[in-house]
Amino acid sequence: MADTEVVRLARRLARLRAPSTAEREGLARLPLSVSEVPAGYHVARQGDRPKHACLVVEGFAAMQKITADGRRQILSFCIPGDVPDLQSFHLGVMDCGLATLTRAVLAFIPHAALRETIHQFPGLGEMLWHLTLVDASIYREWIANIGQREARARVACILCEIMVRMQAAGLADGHRCYFPITQVELADATGISVVHMNRTMQFLRQAGYVSLADDVLTVLDWPRLSALATFDPTYLHLEPAGD
Amino acid sequence: MRFFFDTVVDGELVKDNVGTVLPDLAAARRKATEGMASMAKEAIVQGARTVQVIVRTDDDVVARTELRIS
Secondary structure, three states, X not given: OOHHHHHHHHHHHOOXXXXXXXXXXXXXXXXXXXXXXXXXOEEEOOOOOOOEEEEEEEOOEEEEEEOOOXXXXXXXXXXXXXXXXXXXXXXXXXXXXXXXXXXXXXXXXXXXXXXXXXXXOHHHHHHHHHHHHHHHHXXXXXXXXXXXXXXXXXXXXXXHHHHHHHHHOOOEEOOEEEOOOOHHHHHHHHOOOHHHHHHHHHHHHHOOOEEEEOOEEEXXXXXXXXXXXXXXXXXXXXXXXXO | OEEEEEEEEOOEEEOOOOOEEOOOHHHHHHHHHXXXXXXXXXXXXXXXXXXXXXXXXXXXXXXXXXXEOO
């Protein structure tokens, strides 16, 4: 594994605790295949049986379900350091799809090698388990968000979440970060129409909550945005879990 | 073809400066209706009396949909 990928993965896994030197070496020995892919690349489709897990190294991706009549529900946004399809390691079959939203660099970790590494370093297995539990926690928050918050709060919540996750990944500059997500994608993530999303984003801009230009999100007033969203970052489990 | 969807809730106009590329006017009408349904659900609960979606191509208004609660 090249340096960048080890750092990304180790940093993401360290939410539980810092990996030991031996564990980091274990990660570094994982035989990765790194690919650069375009936007809209389907890493895994519903029904696929992947033989590897996908670490996002650069770019954004999304977990998504497509309904029988072709509508897309985005289930979560994936940022560098995430391993969004890790559940396929145990579940075998993909019950949703993973696709890139931007040009992306992906590192594929063969399940077989991951299994060996986990046997050798059970602590890494716990960290990966923790990672999938946090993913599930994010899905729970999204259900509550889509089901109960009004549109402005719903969108504000997603913006807060991305900002905090980018900050935790070391990819934000204060309250400014790369944000390549389009209004159509945000609409598909929040369950409101594109027209309603456009009105909502205009409101958030004009009322001075955020600015969004050239794929850069700047939160101009974090206290007001997080209050509008009733955003509580507990569900992201960024603090070490402790014993 | 790029369509712009301006929205008005109780007279408060928000102009769409992004636009959406759609195959034809019929598709734009469907987007407008979906947008109306999505906005009206909240606006009515919050006490709004009128919701409008105005569909434009650059500067020409090509469709208009309005909901009025009396």
